[in-house]
Amino acid sequence: MNTVSQVLTNVQASVSEISDQSAELFQFHRGQDVVFMLMLVAFLMMFIRRYEWGVALATLLVFATVFPLYIFAQQVFFDAEMGVGLVIGAAFAAITLVIAIGVFLGHISTISYLIVGILFVPSYMIIEWFLFEALQGTLDAGGSILVHMFAAYWGWGVILGLRNKAVNDEPADTSVHSVSFVWLASMLLMVLWPSFVTALVEPEYIILGLSNTYLAMVGSILTTYVLLWALKRTIDPLVFTYAILAGGVAIGASVDLVTTWQAWLIGLVAGAVSTLSFVFLDEWLRAKTGVWDTMGVHNLHGVPGILGGLMPIAFGHAGGTQAIAVVGTIVIALVLGFIVGLILKVMPKPTKMLDDVEAFPAEEMRATDPA
Template sequence: MNLLSSLMPTLHTMTNVVNDQTAELFQFHRGQDVFFMLMLVAFLMMFIRRYEWGVALATLLVFATSFPLYMLANVGIFGAAIDVELIIGAAFCAITLVIAIGVFLGHISTIAYLVVGVLFVPGYMLIEWFMFSFLDGVLDAGGSILVHMFAAYWGWGVILGLRNKAVNNEPAATSVHSVSFVWLASMLLMVLWPSFVTALLPPEDVIPGMANTYLAMVASILATYLILWALKRTIDPLVFTYAILAGGVAIGASVDLATPLQSWIIGLVAGAVSTLSFLFLDEWLRDKTGVWDTMGVHNLHGVPGIVGGLVPIVLGFAGGSQAVAVVGTLVIGLVLGVIVGLILRLFPRPTVMLDDAEAFPAEEMRATDPA
């Protein structure tokens, strides 16, 4: 046996170790992108000109409660190892909640978001168990169902249980400055979105997933623009900057399954249904329920999430379990959200709504602001 032959087993082992470390480091960077996106979601919701700091504060408070609670529960109760996948899983939990509070931002006092963070995590872990342990064969690598659908319908459950109709009468004026925050956040989220939907995929699926995600998202841009122009002859900047992200929402469940052409079509459909939801469904739901989805979460995350969750069935990759996951997430999300909303009714309601003055000395600062 020569020296090279004797070293081959060692070299093979070292190569595997290096490959594993490289894959983990690659996943680490995608995970950091998810955290970046979590913060950008706050900027996506800052379109009310007097309610910007409050949105940022609410985001940080629910992040500071849900992220550690998810990690500690998995480690302490279920014996999970602290690794990059657990950290990403906790980030998914936190970003789901950040999306969900967009439904009822301004409806509750700032301090109540700490309660929201604590109450959300058990529900999120329940839906995670329901989809991936109780059911078999559910496909949702990029979170169309787990993240977007659950966020939307849990959030809607909260406002249905809370029923703070007083917020409907509060002014929600925008400004060029406040809407510019949304433009910036939307465009940066579009750049980072492939990291989110491929964060838990094996390395060989990441680049095809990246291509599918960008194809879906640029298709949403086209669909949103064309529908707005055809129906309104002008571009509503808030509808546009929100609905162009619908392709990213919808591609999540099939990001590792769809072909490039299928991904582009998924984006077209998602952009169209999201735009139409903003234009027609949003006001209809408000009239019928009497409550207000502050940030239009249902139109961007709920409806496109349903579309994305059903896509694996249409493509022939999934069957009944996928449909049960979609329907179950909608129903369970609403029920759990209603329970949280009823609990939140026990807390004093804010005297100032949709305004930074609820938590900050904003009026004093505005009075001395030369602008």
């Protein structure tokens, strides 16, 4: 017959097991949300009329390459155990590349995205090592540095190495239909963003992370609208639908650290710097470098990512290591991306840039489309 102490021990063990299972299941759902967001990023980039299927295909190809390769590499080289944490890590790697290809969408042939996926995995694992092993104390729970900054500057490294200036002369016309995809993706991404930034935080910080993320994002909505109206007396739908997400980008590094008022302030500033980057910095960079960031990734993920990476310093949670993490990520990303760009330079050029015709029999279908 069991003693009272044995019964209590068994009960505590059962409660602990149930609690662990619940936490893992909850993390499972956040992991699914991250993959859902990955697919939505494709729709966020479908604003160019006649270049919609190609964007979706590129997204699926890099996901199908990066996701398994990251898992296999972690298992083979680092003896990682298969579990929800590893799956989320692989999803983070994949969504980072999906963001990064936005810089050079249309610059390379469709089949080259498979090469990009293969080359990206070691790049991503290097930046993970740099941020969280080589440096001690980097604060980036929600990926402002690891995901957004690295994606933007790795992508820029690629276009600087590739230097396919011919894409600058291709038409990038939009339509109400194509921009509507961006509206839908932006609004759905806003709903799901807390799952992304809290996917790997401790359970006690999840609710704080949820509230901080939404406060940062509504802050971006306000400043983006006010600035666009003040500068243009109208609302550019593409700039608006992109820049309102800047709060989510910037809150990542401090999502579990700041107060609600601080989170809102971060969102206000992030929306402003992203909007100003789209309005003023985008064309200046294009003129100075001669290359085109197709989807404006630098303006949404690069600049707000830097802002977010520095916020733990601004609010007294970090010091010099955080600054080294931000600067080091820019340098490492540009160098590694540049190398990949040089490799892609010898690959076959796309037969048609910024058009679904490059990969699909789109002209035949358009010819028979009654619309």
